[in-house]
Amino acid sequence: MVSHRPSVGVRTEGITKAFDRNPVLRDITLTVDPGTTTCIIGPSGSGKSTFLRCVNRLEEPSSGRIIIGDEDITRAGTDIDAVRSRVGMVFQGFNLFPHMTVLRNITLALTRVKRMPTDEAVHVAEAQLDEVGLLDMKDRRPAQLSGGQQQRVAIARALAMRPQVMLFDEATSALDPELVKGILEIMKRLAKSGMTMMVVTHELRFAREAAHQVVFLDRGRMIERGPPQQMFNAPASARLKEFLSQML
Amino acid sequence: MPEGMQRLWRTFFDVDQILAVLPELLAVGVPNTLLLALIAVVIGSCLGLVVAMMLISRSASVRLPARAFVDVFRGLPVILTIYLVGQGLPIAGIRIFGGNSYAYAALALGLIEAAYISEIFRSGIQSVERGQMEASRSLGLSYFETMRWVIVPQGIRRVLPALTGQFIHIIKGSSLVYLLGLLPDQREIFSIASDAAHISGTLSPLVAAGMVYLCLTIPLTYAVNAFDRRLREGERPLSEPAPAVAPAPAHQS
Numbered sequence: 001m002v003s004h005r006p007s008v009g010v011r012t013e014g015i016t017k018a019f020d021r022n023p024v025l026r027d028i029t030l031t032v033d034p035g036t037t038t039c040i041i042g043p044s045g046s047g048k049s050t051f052l053r054c055v056n057r058l059e060e061p062s063s064g065r066i067i068i069g070d071e072d073i074t075r076a077g078t079d080i081d082a083v084r085s086r087v088g089m090v091f092q093g094f095n096l097f098p099h100m101t102v103l104r105n106i107t108l109a110l111t112r113v114k115r116m117p118t119d120e121a122v123h124v125a126e127a128q129l130d131e132v133g134l135l136d137m138k139d140r141r142p143a144q145l146s147g148g149q150q151q152r153v154a155i156a157r158a159l160a161m162r163p164q165v166m167l168f169d170e171a172t173s174a175l176d177p178e179l180v181k182g183i184l185e186i187m188k189r190l191a192k193s194g195m196t197m198m199v200v201t202h203e204l205r206f207a208r209e210a211a212h213q214v215v216f217l218d219r220g221r222m223i224e225r226g227p228p229q230q231m232f233n234a235p236a237s238a239r240l241k242e243f244l245s246q247m248l
Numbered sequence: 249m250p251e252g253m254q255r256l257w258r259t260f261f262d263v264d265q266i267l268a269v270l271p272e273l274l275a276v277g278v279p280n281t282l283l284l285a286l287i288a289v290v291i292g293s294c295l296g297l298v299v300a301m302m303l304i305s306r307s308a309s310v311r312l313p314a315r316a317f318v319d320v321f322r323g324l325p326v327i328l329t330i331y332l333v334g335q336g337l338p339i340a341g342i343r344i345f346g347g348n349s350y351a352y353a354a355l356a357l358g359l360i361e362a363a364y365i366s367e368i369f370r371s372g373i374q375s376v377e378r379g380q381m382e383a384s385r386s387l388g389l390s391y392f393e394t395m396r397w398v399i400v401p402q403g404i405r406r407v408l409p410a411l412t413g414q415f416i417h418i419i420k421g422s423s424l425v426y427l428l429g430l431l432p433d434q435r436e437i438f439s440i441a442s443d444a445a446h447i448s449g450t451l452s453p454l455v456a457a458g459m460v461y462l463c464l465t466i467p468l469t470y471a472v473n474a475f476d477r478r479l480r481e482g483e484r485p486l487s488e489p490a491p492a493v494a495p496a497p498a499h500q501s
């Protein structure tokens with residue numbers, strides 16, 4: 001769907017995170033192979049968002065290492081801004097910049113981070129908007145778009161940076177049911193195109209259809225992980241079984 | 249009219265006195281008041297923004313000096329600050345503006361306003377949702393670029409009405425610079441009226457000054473409010489046909 005850089009993998013090694021001594025993540029070690037999609041599922045408060053946010057260090061892990069490609073991004077002296085420009089993130093609440101047009105939302109980082117000349121940035125942004133079917137909305141403000149359209153802009157904003165890895169944190173949870181499908185379609189196409197993705201989601205159908213690997217978190221621990229068929233059809237742990245039965 | 253009423257009327261509303269002072273109020277006083285206020289606004293806004301950024305710093309060695317600045321300049325009577333800056337600096341040998349008391353007065357007003365404005369900016373900046381910072385940082389923008397392009401523009405828009413109050417504060421505060429002794433053509437509205445009142449022995453020139461102040465401050469309120477409304481409308485759906493579904497409320501996980 002989009003031309004992005006050769007995909008890279010992500011590896012977290014012994015990630016631990018505590019808020020005020022309150023452990024939220026405990027020793028999470030996970031490998032995401034280049035070009036694959038990993039879905040992270042688990043009950044509310046289990047630490048899914050925190051874990052995902054550790055991957056681009058929006059949240060600083062208390063301990064552990066994060067390796068993207070062959071770069072340890074938790075090493076002291078890492079240029080985290082440069083790393084983040086290669087790791088796209090899509091949020092539950094869209095987080096578009098409300099005081100800018102849709103187009104400017106996308107060109108901002110292209111011009112400021114990638115130092116693209118304005119006309120080139122506009123060109124890239126328009127092409128990306130076209131991909132998500134919103135080119136004719138480019139001069140609107142985010143508030144003039146529906147939630148589904150806003151989220152598509154947010155995805156376009158991340159993809160315009162040509163990321164090596166994409167992180168999605170419940171990208172469809174704030175959407176009305178009829179708008180969810182469109183976003184999931186885009187995410188599936190992206191997964192098929194060989195993007196490395198880490199997706200926190202409650203959409204088990206999406207996980208079943210698009211994920212190469214599913215990870216189940218509970219109370220900050222990685223309880224189980226495996227291919228979707230195994231996780232959904234033959235869950236090993238009682239906790240995952242219980243979680244799945246509640247989701248149905 | 250009973251005698252008492254007549255005296256009251258002559259003291260405050262002597263039309264001849266008012267008409268006599270009005271030309272100088274408008275020709276000399278208004279430009280000087282506006283110039284003083286403008287310089288103070290510029291100093292106050294620029295310095296206020298810097299101080300606001302310092303106030304939200306995580307580092308105590310950055311935050312505490314800013315905190316002290318705000319507490320001191322908000323806590324002192326305006327009159328005292330004008331004296332200390334306007335007379336104190338030159339006496340202490342910091343004669344950055346030579347003997348020009350007008351410039352010291354503008355600086356003093358600017359410092360006071362910076363203290364108030366920085367708190368207003370801070371509250372505006374802090375009212376911007378955390379997700380804005382996160383989205384911008386996740387794209388690779390640095391903290392300062394995020395502030396510059398994403399957070400500060402939104403924060404300032406939210407506090408524009410509160411800033412109006414400050415700008416009115418500056419215009420009124422400029423009346424105190426007469427204390428520093430101004431050259432005749434440097435006098436602002438209040439000094440001119442005050443001089444005229446001394447000469448005529450009535451308070452009518454001061455009433456004239458009051459009317460001129462209100463003619464400046466009241467339209468200013470409405471102008472900023474109108475500007476504020478226009479900015480807000482830019483962020484809301486316009487008359488265009490609404491998109492299929494209204495934006496869902498965005499809750500943060």
Ligand SMILES: Nc1ncnc2c1ncn2[C@@H]1O[C@H](COP(=O)(O)OP(=O)(O)OP(=O)(O)O)[C@@H](O)[C@H]1O
Pocket residue numbers: 019024042043044045046047048049050051501
């Ligand atoms: N900034 C923070 N300060 C303190 N505690 C936090 C902070 N962020 C998250 N937590 C706590 O960490 C735990 C995990 O939160 P997290 O948001 O990662 O869960 P989640 O699995 O994403 O939940 P949900 O499905 O509801 O989004 C929760 O108990 C939460 O209260």
Ligand SMILES: [Mg+2]
Pocket residue numbers: 048049050170501
């Ligand atoms: Mg979450």
